[in-house]
Amino acid sequence: MSSQQPQGACPFSDPRHLFQDLAATRATDGFPYSQVFDSRVVSRYDDITVALHDPDTFSSTATVPEMPPPFREQFAGRVPSRGTLIGLDNPDHDRLRAAVNTFFMPRRLARYEPWIREQAHRLVDGFVEQGNTDLKLSFARPLPLRVIAHVVGLDVERADWIGAALGFFLGPGDIYHSGTPEEKAQLLLDLHDYVLEVMAERKHDRRDDLISHVWDMRDAGTVEMSDFEMLSLFPGLMLAGHDTSSNLICTGLSHLLADPARYAAAQQDDTSRAAALEELFRYESAITGMKRLVTRDTTLGGVPLKAGEQVFLAYASGSRDTSRFSHPDELDLDRSWAVPHLGFGQGVHACIGAPLARLLLRVELDVLHERLPDLRLAVPYEALEYTMVSEARGMVALPLAWTPVPVTERTAVRAVEVAAAEAVPVTVAARRALTTDVVELTLTVDQPERLPTWEPGAHIDLELPDGALRQYSLCGRPGAAELRIAVLREETGRGGSVTVHDQVQAGDRLRIRGPRNHFRLRPADSLVFVAGGIGITPLLAMIEEAERRGTDWRLVYLGRSRERMAYVDDLVTRHGSRVETWPSQELGRFDLAGLWAELPDGAYVYACGPEELLSGLEDAARRVGRESQLVVERFAARPATYEPNRPFEVVLARSGTVVTVAEDDTMLDAVNRVGANVLSTCREGTCGTCEVHVLDGIPEHRDSVLGLEERLANQTVMTCVSRCRGRRLVLDI
Structure with a gap:
């Protein structure tokens, strides 16, 4: 990126000079106006992140322009006018995103890796014997499109047709599909009709795909949406999912292959590939930035802004801000992740597909390294052509060369798709x-x-x-x-x-x-079971298991009246004085604090019942410092009323390092300052990227990505927003 800008040239007119123009903008007071972006450019890291985390002031409606006539009228009632989450504000954005958040969590997407790997190999089979190719056309564009079609639940064999239909949204930027705007508009209408057909099928025939997942979320009452709103989710996700991934692998490879030693260092193993990708996302992402509409008079970074103004949040500039990154214009594959890059944005509109992009690109690098020996750029790096400067960033082509090898028979990898257990x-x-x-x-x-x-x-x-x-x-x-x-x-x-x-x-x-099972019985010297009403059900098998083990136990069974307490007569008959029944209509409120006063040190309390009971037990246990001896099973998530922030300790189990998280700090930042290198994207608990396994302690979940059962299980935590209900968490890092 060292080419010289012609004297007097308009800033941002030369894609090869993008980062010099952004650096000049960072050095300018205020937010200068750009004709290219038709907005005032916000270029400094701290200003960008403040805006990203204040969506009420910086509206996303400017991100997706209104459909122009005559297409607005042609699409009415068939193509949603704001057909992507990134152009929606709250409350609609969070409501609709809740239907897809959990699907894109990294650990859940891992099931697609064998399928993605097999598709990558099949594409390489088509050109490996040639010794050269334009990777953009032969690999980088078709693979992400096939992957996102498969993930959504559409026919992979129609991927090229889907890509052509989505090309309507790119306008003149679609240089890969021929046809007039009217022809592409008809393709887009046909695509929406096709998605509606698949939605109707999946309503009654669920599979392991995104469309089925959204139906499951709707049926469970997790999200309320109309069929038309559901339709609006998929085309926008597919467009973003394949176009950005295509650009990322091309720009990333161009930088790695420009230095053979750098390419070799990145391709040592999956860990080195993942680390290299994070630095490549920082160095040159597929997104230059995005627009926001200022909704009210405000001040950003000391600069006054008026309601109605548009600003362009230049993510690419923030990720090279010298105030946040050392030597930002250099590629450093060993760079710490303590300061998160902006390659996927941040905040509620952070790229929902970032975990899928990370998985896809890691597999792509691995397969290309395995199959293409002596891989190199087929032209000098300086000869590579970038697309015109816009919100997106990419290359027109990526000519590569390698030592030709014959296609060998490979054992096809069976895709292991293990969503929920089969019905x-x-x-x-x-x-x-x-x-x-x-x-x-x-x-x-x-x-x-x-x-x-x-x-x-x-x-x-x-x-x-x-x-x-x-x-x-x-x-x-x-x-x-x-x-x-x-x-x-x-x-x-x-x-x-x-x-x-x-x-x-x-x-x-x-x-x-x-x-x-998220409510397993631990070995203990003695056990106290506390049941509230129908909460007796999981405890029945536990009581039988305690009997089988010879463990000392007793049951406290609470209910409104004895007549409404299921299994009570059988329990009293079989176990006698070990069962204490407490019908509140006769005896009043049970003394929960007294239960803890009588509890032996080596005992555990297992409780299931209504929220009032479980919260009361937790509060009583916390007052006497015995919350580690309480295990609860909830029928619903604990109400989202959070305690005031207070300091707590985090133990990094693999190193034994103990970190104190201050009341005004985040768990994510605290562990990353000591070198944990936990990845993050949104920093608002909506993407799942910073999820870490919990070995001990009880998290206070403040995210919006974990499902109900996962919150109740307390086996993982989103480190960017969540905290601790006790004094200490032990994390598997």
Whole structure:
């Protein structure tokens, strides 16, 4: 990027001179206006991040321009006018993004790696014997398009057609597909009709894809949206998902191959590839920046802005700001990640597909390294041509050369797609009323060998006749030929329990998923089980297991009245004085603090029941410093009322390093300052990039990406926003 800008040339008119123009803008007071971006340019890191984390003041509506006539009229009612999340403000943005957030978490996307790797090999098979290719056309464009089509749930064999249809959104920037704007508009209409068809299919035939995932989220009541709003999610995600990934691999490879020693260092293993990619994302991302509309008079970085002005947040400039990065115009593959780059943005609009892009590019680098020996640029680096300066950043072509090798037979990698466990058909073998508002179902599995073994504390997902999924604890005996659940009728719930009570009968055919267990019984000197109402169900199997182990135990069973306490007579008959029943209508409130006062040091308390009970137990345990001895199972997430920030300790288990997180600090920043190098993107708990495994302690989850069960399990934490409910967290880093 060392070419000289012609004297008097308009800034940002030469793509080879982009970073010099951005550096000059950073050195300028205020935010100068740019004709190219038709906005005032915000170029300094701190100013950009402030704006990104203040979406109320800096609206995203400017990011996606309105559809011009006559297409606006032609698309009305068929193509959503704001067909991408990045152009939406709240509350609609967070509401709709909640339907896809959890799908794009890094650990969940990992299941696609074998499939992506096989597709990459197939494309390389097509040109490996030639010894040269334009990687942009033969690999970098087709692979991301096939991947995003597969992930969304569309026919991969139609990927080229999908790409041509999405080319409408690129306007003159689409240099890879021929056709008039009118022809591309018709393709786009046809694409939306096709997506609607697949949506209708997946509503009744769920698979491991994004469309099915959104239906699952809608059925579970996690998100409310119309079918038309659901349709709006997919084309925009596909456009961003393939175009940016295509540009990233080309620009990244061009910089690596410009120095053979650098390429060799990056290609040592998966760890070196991941580290190199982060530095490449910082050095030259596929996004120059994005526009924002100022909604009210404000001041940013000491510069006054008026409502109605547009600003261009130059991510590429922020990632090379000398106040935040040392030697920012140099590629340093060993750079620390303590200061996050802006290659994928930050805030609520941070790139939702960043985890998929990281996975895809790591696989691409690996496959190209494996298959193309002596890989090199086919032309001098200075001869590579960039696309015109715009919000996007990319290369027109990437000519590469290598030593030709014959195509050899490879053992095809079977894609392992392991979303949720496959649905297992069951029969309702028996139904009985335990109380006036609790019914027990006994379920038998058609093929018992398909049902995994389970331990006390496990639950299943029951697929109801209307397709909705509901979670119920198993209250039978592990290893038995049938499964038992008990369901409390809740008139004010989401309707699942009412369906079970009013519609499900003996002989009915249903389906289940699981079992899964986030409430396992730990070895202990003694155990106290605390049940509130229907919370008795997971504790029944635990009591049987404690008996089998010979562990000392007792049960405190709370309820409004004895008549409404399921299984109470059987428990008292079998276990006598070990069972303490506490009907509140007769005895008043139970003394939760007293329970902790009597608890031996080596004992654990296992509790399940309504939120009032569990919160009370947690608060009482915290007051006496015994929260580590309490294990709870919730039917719903703890209400999002957070305690005031207070300091806590984080132990990095692999090194033994202990870090104090101050009340005004984040866990992410604290651990990264001591070299943990935890990746991050959004820094607002919406993308899942900074997820870390929890070995001990109870996180206070403040993210919006973990599902209900994952929050209740407390096995991972989003380090950018979440904190600790106790004094210490032990993390697997």
